[in-house]
Amino acid sequence: MKKRYSYLIKPLKIILDVFIINFIAYFISDQEYLSVNFLFYISFFWLITSYLVKFYAVYRYTRYLRLFTLLGKQFILFFLGYFTYYGIFREGEIVDKQSLVLASIFLSISGFKFLWFFLLKRYRYLGNNLRKTIVIGFDESSKNIIKLFKSKSNLGYSYLGFFSDRVYKNKEYLGSLEEFFKYNKLYDVDEIYCSLTTLSNGEIKKINKFAIEKNIILKLIPNSTELYSKNQSIQYYDDSLMVLNVNKLPFEFAENFYIKRLFDIFFSLFVCLFILSWLMPILWVLIKLESKGPLIFKQKREGINGEEFMCYKFRSMKINSNADKIHATKNDSRITKIGSFLRKTSMDELPQFFNVLLGNMSIVGPRPHLGSLSLEYQKEVDDYLKRHIVKPGITGLAQVSGYRGEIKKRADIKNRVRFDIFYIENWSFFLDIKIILKTILNVSQGEENAY
Template identity: 70%
Template sequence: MKKRYSFLIKPLQLIVDILLTNIIVYLLYNKGYLNFYFLLYLTIFWCVTSYISSYYKVYRHTRILRLFSLIIKQFFLFFLGYFAYYGLFNEGEIVNNQFLILSVITASLIVNKFFWFILLKKYRSKGNNLRSTIVLGFDESAKNVIKLFKSRTNLGYNYLGFFSNKEYKNKKKIGKFNEVFEYVNKNEVDEIYLSLSEHTKEQINEINKFATEKDIVLKLIPDSIELYSKNQSVEYYDDTLMVINVNKLPFDFTQNLYIKRIFDIFFSLFICVFILSWLMPILWVLVKLESKGPLIFKQKREGLNGEEFICYKFRSMRINDFSDKVHATKNDKRVTKIGAFLRKTSMDELPQFINVLFGDMSVIGPRPHLESLSLEYQKDVDNYLKRHVVKPGITGLAQISGYRGEIKKASDIKNRVRLDIFYIENWSFFLDVKIIIQTVLNVLKGEEKAY
């Protein structure tokens, strides 16, 4: 099996487990009670619980204790689901060989789990299914990683050599740091291991960006147990050897972008059809009666990747020359009476659901800023530009946490950015739902900074 087919290993394991389960049930189940729905239930339940328990997340460096942990977690869930079937669908039904079936399934699938684990190690020890690796740096930690690659052939790593700016008389030294990029472009490299102690922050960022572009796995070799970022986690290749794995963030996965976009479209359509359709004519009359000017206020804001887009809001101020330069402040004389109500209830933001339909914004995300203010914030706040890797939102984690409206001091924008980055690094669909619910609750009880 060549490396390009490695992605089929886990799906194949899942298929074999499902086939074993179905065959065992078919052979042992009382034929008078056997039905298609029970087999379908077991199949779906196994797929769902194995995803929840990460049952198939076994890698070439996974230790035997980790395997036992996965088995215990998965079969605990499976046992609950197995017996729940009779309580939910066949209440009162007694099948004499229920425990026999469950015991045979459990034993068979555990044996199959270890069979795959041992088979792959044997297969890799013979030089198959290898991952080509290079190491950046040659300190003691890097040497331990190299030693592991050479001594543990069953892990399936093909060590190509190392790079270092220091002089070493070692035939496995390929070149200096700045030669890594050309080497990787000309050779097949699957994983890069980088020693933190030998490289600057700039070099680490440069390699991280390069590895992401080339879809190469980057792992950091630490000289301490400190983790440097939320998107990193510790992995143990042996009882004492630790590396830091650079994990992908939620929005690096295409399926998450699709999930978020589909939700944005349906949620925005609902708001536009059932709220904006009747609210806009009413507000048009009220806004026009109090002040001259259009109902919709248009303003340039920074969006995805820092690109500008036109952001829509219900106009809440009298026409003035400072709307693109100065945030609204408490008791701002520019705000009209109907505008004060719109801002207090956050109804002035509703037209941004049209921005969401156009694809310029998302329902949830970092709030978009004016370009002039954004340039100012970049000077004072580290990692400010990370906010631009996702679409801006109508509401966000920072807003429901109390950081909305006027920026009075440096800590206001720093805390807002901190929460925005936390959202990006920890996104989930349920987090979006939680933020929407909290936003509605905040609106209903009134927000102090909504002016």
């Protein structure tokens, strides 16, 4: 895994800005009007507006002019929200120190934003926080981006060389396209820049798939006559130099990760405290009365990045030696009577909320598979490994779309993977809510494949 720490910059800036707002409001505001509700309101409103205007979407290639634009948009909305508080909750009262508070917040946050931006550029100019890059394809557009990497050291790029099917005597030439996939320093590369004029669509797709597997950022150097797809966004380096960014998957954005994780924690705590706390003792008695063995069945499953974790379920079978080898089938003799009920109602999955709290799983995501079966599926289904870039889920889009239970034919696993990948590429918080509601509806109606 690459040791990247740039992802910490954005959360630190957000924390610092919220601290500044609360510090100034606390020490300057009229104490008669100051309250916890007010501080919470302006902090929450700041976070919402910053998300809407992309206030923290500042990158190493961002220009100073862009900072002025972001500050203008952010503070226009923030000021409106600030005054709205007094208009709604304080019945339009005028507070003497409002102008001083807002001016102090504006000057402090603007000053820190520009200072932070300048210091980061200076830090990179001195050879720190560098993104190691390689270029694939060598033409005029490629030469321009290489020239930029060499001349603008404050952008923080360390150029390693280029690959091309045409042989060059240039010392920066690293080899042909096929040699790129065997490049012995590839583990150290952060970004790949591909020329669209020298590479075919098939080659771009192959490189893109490779970049996803190796956790490398892929950028495209465009041909000015081409039309670009919706999964690409335009970025400008050094005013006129255009680069296409292959858009990130939803889970690659930190804010989406935190939204999903917080929801997982609160939802799981609710289930554990208000359902499992009284259900587990009852099921312990019922399961023990019918067959010997523990209440909880533990089984190793594949999780995020293919790492194994211990998955928990209520035991629904008699103790047997094939539990880790064979999936349950219809009329399976291993399943107990209480186990049959648990499976039909999906109650056997409830202990997986403990997995969610431990961070091994999410409430919604691709279902975790046995390691032995996963190896088999990898050979049969293209892009199967893409499922591993997110945490597995208690429920998922494939399950609520009718693909759960026994895998009888090759098309079953193909369709499951297809729905899993669609979920990963199109995730939203509301999609998770929709899948959870549909899961509850399916359970209440009964599912044919739940056995």
